[in-house]
Amino acid sequence: QVQLIESGGGLVQAGGSLRLSCAASGRTFGSKAMGWFRQAPGKERDFVGCISAIGGMTAYTDSVKGRFTIFRDNAKNMVYLQMNSLKPEDTAVYYCAAMNLLYGSTDQRDYNYWGQGTQVTVSS
Numbered sequence: 001q002v003q004l005i006e007s008g009g010g011l012v013q014a015g016g017s018l019r020l021s022c023a024a025s026g027r028t029f030g031s032k033a034m035g036w037f038r039q040a041p042g043k044e045r046d047f048v049g050c051i052s053a054i055g056g057m058t059a060y061t062d063s064v065k066g067r068f069t070i071f072r073d074n075a076k077n078m079v080y081l082q083m084n085s086l087k088p089e090d091t092a093v094y095y096c097a098a099m100n101l102l103y104g105s106t107d108q109r110d111y112n113y114w115g116q117g118t119q120v121t122v123s124s
Contacts, residue, residue, distance in 0.1 A: 001028045002113040004096045009118030012086055014063075016122070020081040022096030022115060030054070030074040035105035035111055036081045043097065050104025051079065059104060059119035064090075086122045093117040 008020040021026035022034070049060040051070045058070050067086075072079040079096060097111035105111070 002028070002098050004098060004113055004115035006096045006115045006118040007048070009094060009120045011121045011123065014086060014088055014099065014122055014124050016086050017082070017084045018086065018120060019082070020096075020118060020120070022079045022081075023026070024098060025075045025080070027078075028122075029077040031097075031102065033095045033096045033101055034070070034072060034079040035099070035104050035108075036070060036079075037095045037097060037108055038090075038119075039095070040089075043092075045105040045108060046049055047108065048081070049092070050106070052104060053102040057103065059106065061106075075113040086120075088122045088124045091120060091122050093119050 003025040004025045032119040035051050037045050039045040049070045051058045065086050069082040095117045096115040098113040099111045
C-alpha cells in the first residue's frame, strides 16, 4: 500500500509560481510512475503531467507545457510539480497519483494510488 500526501498549494497571483510536493510512503516508490492531475470546480479531473519511475521521462498536457515541470527524488520518496507563469485557469485541486508501472499514463484509470489533493488558486 502506498500513501500519498500533497502539500504546497495556496493562493497566488497570476504570473506567479508555486511548487507542489507529494510525499509517498513505502519502499517501492522508485518502481512507480507518478502523475499529477487537477480538478477545477464543476469539471472533471484532468491529466496535468507524469514522470517515469526511472530516467525522469515526463509528459504534460498541452496547456501547461513550458510552464510546469515535474521532477522526483527517489531517495526521498518525493515528487514535485513546479508551476510557473500561473494563470487563473490553473485554479484547481491538484492530485498526486502513483501507478504500479515504470512509465506513466495520461489516463487516471491507470493509477493505483491517490493523494487527498491540495488547492491551488490563482487570482487575476
